[in-house]
Structure formats: structure tokens, C-alpha cells
Amino acid sequence: DAGVTQSPTHLIKTRGQQVTLRCSPKSGHDTVSWYQQALGQGPQFIFQYYEEEERQRGNFPDRFSGHQFPNYSSELNVNALLLGDSALYLCASSLLGTSFTYEQYFGPGTRLTVT
């Protein structure tokens, strides 16, 4: 039973560039949530995708956008990168469908460094 996977593991970008991060949910899950974790802080909710739509959004600017594909995998896109976007980006999968469960399981994260 595959767990949550993310790619790439690490990424270094320059200010102003754009980046795309990818996430595959745990087998059987249909919902992907994205979180940003700055060093020494708890994860902060960015947004959540279910049925290929953004269902919830945290307090993040429009530079952060996403997508969910029919196979439930998801992408996080960040445009016009700022130094402050440097963080660990985590995705978490869960099940909101007919067999709803509360638990969210995290992937290993993508470490983004903006220089």
C-alpha cells in the first residue's frame, strides 16, 4: 500500500522564477491538502483539492495555485518566487468521499530554497 509521495525532494530556485511541486496521495485517498512549513514552525495550510476543485484556501496570495488530476494526484505552483517562500512544502492526503475519514497523512515534503 503506497503512502503519500512527493517530488522533487529538493529544489533551488532564483527569486522571480516559477516552481511546480507534485504529490501523489495514499492509495484509496481522494483529497490532497498542501501545507508550507517554515523552519522551526508548524505547517501552515495553503489549500485543499477534492474532485479536481480547490475546496478550501488558507491565507496565501494568488501566486500560489494548484491543480488536481483525475487520478487524485496534485500539483502546487508558485509564481514570482520570493526569498520568504523558502520552506518545506508538505502535501497531505485524506478521504472525503463516501467513506469519509478524519485522518490526514503527510508526504516527505519538498524542500524549496529560493536564492
Added chain:
Amino acid sequence: GENVEQHPSTLSVQEGDSAVIKCTYSDSASNYFPWYKQELGKRPQLIIDIRSNVGEKKDQRIAVTLNKTAKHFSLHITETQPEDSAVYFCAASPTYSGAGSYQLTFGKGTKLSVIP
């Protein structure tokens, strides 16, 4: 929106002693409270959770208590072992259908060190 406060930020205990981490939340609509353990460089791992219709839940050496009236919940680890050393995060989430639902709001974390 929801705000979760977590204390203490660091905690050192002797191996075999108990550790307690406390969290408070602000949104009375929150009804799901998970705890995650994050080792250095690793993903947050769900270790235990509690729902608002339950006051206490145990899983071997780990227990969580919830006081909905006071809006606080706590993690208790008994007979601590060196492998319990990690950063622990509490979180809160409403699970009704509506704005803010199913999104986890995390505390800032507690770094637990278990001294052999």
C-alpha cells in the same frame, strides 16, 4: 479563523518519566484534534487523534485528553524512551461542511528531548 497555542516549546525529561504537552484552540467549531510527531528531516507522522465526542483516548504509552468547554487538549507520554525525542505538533480542525472545514491549524511545536 482558528488559532492554536502550544506549550511548552521545549521539554526535557529523563528516560522513564512522563511528558505532557498542552494546546489551546480558539474556534468552538473545531471538533477533530490530531497530534503529529516529526523527527528531524522527516514527515509529520500522525500518532494519535481525538474527536470532540470523546474526552480521552489511549494508545499504549500515549494518551490524549480533550476539554471542549475550556478549549484545550493535551498529549501525555508515559515511560518515555530516547526514540520519543522529536518535535510534536498539535492541530485542530472543524469537519463540518463549510468554510475552513477539514483544514488543519497547527501549533508551533514542542521539541521533546528524552535524556537516557
